[in-house]
Amino acid sequence: MFKDNDGNSxxxxxxxxLKPKAKLLTPFNLISIPIILLGLGLIVIxxxxxxxxxxxxxxxxxxxxxxxxxVVTGVAFAGGAYVVTFMVYILNMKEYRPIVRxxxxxxxxxxxxxxxxxxxxxxxxxxxxxxxxxxxxGTSSVLFLVAWHFLLYMLxxxxxxxxxxxxxxxxxxxxxxxxxxxxxxxxxxxxLSSLHQSGLGALYLMAKDKIHPLWYSEFIPVLFLVSSVFAxxxxxxxxxxxxxxxxYDQMSEKNIKSQDGIIHGLAKICSVAMFAYFFxxxxxxxxxxxxxxxxxxxxxxxxxxxxxxxxxxxxxxxxSYRLNNIFLIRLAxxxxxxxxxxxxxxxxxxxxxxxxxxxxxxxxxxxVVTLAVIFTEIWIFRWVVRRMPVLRxxxxxxxxxxx
Numbered sequence: 001m002f003k004d005n006d007g008n009s010x011x012x013x014x015x016x017x018l019k020p021k022a023k024l025l026t027p028f029n030l031i032s033i034p035i036i037l038l039g040l041g042l043i044v045i046x047x048x049x050x051x052x053x054x055x056x057x058x059x060x061x062x063x064x065x066x067x068x069x070x071v072v073t074g075v076a077f078a079g080g081a082y083v084v085t086f087m088v089y090i091l092n093m094k095e096y097r098p099i100v101r102x103x104x105x106x107x108x109x110x111x112x113x114x115x116x117x118x119x120x121x122x123x124x125x126x127x128x129x130x131x132x133x134x135x136x137x138g139t140s141s142v143l144f145l146v147a148w149h150f151l152l153y154m155l156x157x158x159x160x161x162x163x164x165x166x167x168x169x170x171x172x173x174x175x176x177x178x179x180x181x182x183x184x185x186x187x188x189x190x191x192l193s194s195l196h197q198s199g200l201g202a203l204y205l206m207a208k209d210k211i212h213p214l215w216y217s218e219f220i221p222v223l224f225l226v227s228s229v230f231a232x233x234x235x236x237x238x239x240x241x242x243x244x245x246x247x248y249d250q251m252s253e254k255n256i257k258s259q260d261g262i263i264h265g266l267a268k269i270c271s272v273a274m275f276a277y278f279f280x281x282x283x284x285x286x287x288x289x290x291x292x293x294x295x296x297x298x299x300x301x302x303x304x305x306x307x308x309x310x311x312x313x314x315x316x317x318x319x320s321y322r323l324n325n326i327f328l329i330r331l332a333x334x335x336x337x338x339x340x341x342x343x344x345x346x347x348x349x350x351x352x353x354x355x356x357x358x359x360x361x362x363x364x365x366x367x368v369v370t371l372a373v374i375f376t377e378i379w380i381f382r383w384v385v386r387r388m389p390v391l392r393x394x395x396x397x398x399x400x401x402x403x
Contacts, residue, residue, distance in 0.1 A: 021386045032375035039372020042365050046120060054365040061353055065362035068348030070117035070370055072200050073341050074110050079232030081107025081157060082193035089186045098255040099262055101164055101390045103236055108157040113377045115150055142202045149196035156189035167398045168388040175398050198225040204347060212351035214293050214302040217284045226280060229273040231340040233266045237333040250391040260326055267329040271317035278310050298354060309339025
């Protein structure tokens with residue numbers, strides 16, 4: 001029978017671990033629990049009566065908020081996992097090692113939940129297994145690649161995070177084996193992630209006549225890939241700043257002291273990536289000769305996105321790095337995240353069928369389900385962090401294995 005580090009049986013171990021380890025009556029819990037329950041009820045109605053029962057989707061606009069925000073935007077924010085693992089395991093930038101596990105956990109949960117959200121949007125969700133079992137493979141479809149990328153990348157991230165699970169269970173031999181698999185999983189995961197970040201953009205290449213010219217370009221895949229770098233790292237800064245306060249008791253004194261230095265370094269990378277993105281967007285704008293669209297309502301909206309939420313946070317990242325101002329870095333991260341949300345929604349929802357007589361506006365039920373997905377992800381993230389060695393140091397025996 002399984003025994004944990006203290007020699008307890010698996011039933012005692014699970015009973016102990018399932019007990020709440022923090023206050024139950026918190027503002028977040030009081031807000032999130034009713035929304036999660038309502039969201040679950042709406043999901044039941046969706047599968048019982050169909051998409052039309054709770055969404056404003058139509059045959060003309062079959063993809064809405066659940067794709068544009070939950071999947072396309074959510075995957076961009078999960079990009080921090082492949083960037084940070086590349087920095088630590090490939091470039092050997094050891095100063096970022098304290099945030100590897102929490103970033104990989106965040107990425108894995110994001111992919112798991114946003115894949116679940118994808119099922120909500122499919123008219124026949126049971127057909128999602130077709131690319132896997134070989135039925136109607138559709139190998140010429142970008143969706144075929146995205147489906148396999150998602151599946152394999154989640155597996156790679158699970159392997160990357162699995163040493164933390166093994167340490168939690170006190171499985172010394174498994175920890176050693178899984179730690180040895182990490183570098184292979186990282187290389188595989190980085191390759192997959194860079195492909196499907198651009199692949200999500202490639203999905204919209206076929207919609208040239210439906211997306212506003214200011215947001216459509218044959219370079220959408222490249223722009224999606226580059227933006228995923230600073231989108232993911234901005235999420236790491238944002239999530240790390242919150243975790244620093246919420247999970248302060250989980251962090252070692254060494255990791256607490258290194259927090260500002262890590263944020264400082266990530267700001268530098270964000271500023272460089274945002275400059276590359278802004279420059280690419282400018283070149284695309286000149287190449288497509290879109291000057292005529294600037295003096296229109298959609299043109300003003302485009303300028304708000306590019307100047308307010310790309311150029312401005314880019315400068316903030318640069319100057320906050322030079323001034324070593326952590327507050328400005330966090331502000332820049334928030335503005336960047338808003339900008340990424342705007343860009344993805346402009347491509348997938350706002351700028352999609354922009355010239356149609358009637359425009360798609362998500363129903364309140366779609367918004368509630370989206371919030372329920374996000375809140376459930378946060379609950380599980382919080383449960384894992386409070387129990388597994390994610391932010392806190394690994395056991396002494398595990399450290400010896402790593403060495």
